[in-house]
Amino acid sequence: MFANKLTQAQRQIVFDLAVNLAAADNDVSEEEIQYLKSFSSAYGIEYNLDNGEVNIDDAITLLDTKTSRIITLQELIKLSYKDGHFGKEEQDKVFLIAQKMGLNDPELIMRIETWVRQGFDWVYEGEQMLDAG
Numbered sequence: 001m002f003a004n005k006l007t008q009a010q011r012q013i014v015f016d017l018a019v020n021l022a023a024a025d026n027d028v029s030e031e032e033i034q035y036l037k038s039f040s041s042a043y044g045i046e047y048n049l050d051n052g053e054v055n056i057d058d059a060i061t062l063l064d065t066k067t068s069r070i071i072t073l074q075e076l077i078k079l080s081y082k083d084g085h086f087g088k089e090e091q092d093k094v095f096l097i098a099q100k101m102g103l104n105d106p107e108l109i110m111r112i113e114t115w116v117r118q119g120f121d122w123v124y125e126g127e128q129m130l131d132a133g
C-alpha cells in the first residue's frame with residue numbers, strides 16, 4: 001500500500017531485501033513466498049529468489065529519504081509477520097538494516113512494528129466477522 005510511494009528502483013531494493021530477510025531463518029514459508037509473489041506482481045518486479053545476496057550498504061543509497069526508509073522497514077516487518085511471528089533472526093536482520101539506514105531509534109522501530117501488527121490484527125478481526133456472518 002505504501003510501496004506505491006517508492007520509485008521502481010526503490011521497490012526493487014525492498015524486494016531484494018525482503019528475499020534476503022525471508023531466508024534469514026533458513027526457512028522461507030509459504031506465506032512469505034506468497035508475499036514476495038504478490039509484491040513482485042503488484043509492482044512489475046521479476047520474481048527471483050536468487051537475488052537475496054543484496055549488498056545492504058549499496059542498496060540503501062537508493063533509499064535516500066526518511067519516508068522511503070520507513071516504508072522499507074514497514075514492508076520488511078510485514079514480511080516477517082507473514083509466517084506468524086517476528087523471529088529473532090528476522091528481528092536482528094531488520095534492526096541491522098534500520099541501523100545501516102540511520103534509523104537506529106528503537107522507539108521508531110517499535111512504532112513501525114506496532115503499526116504492522118495492528119494491521120494484521122485488523123485484517124484478522126475482519127475475517128473473523130465475515131466468517132461468523
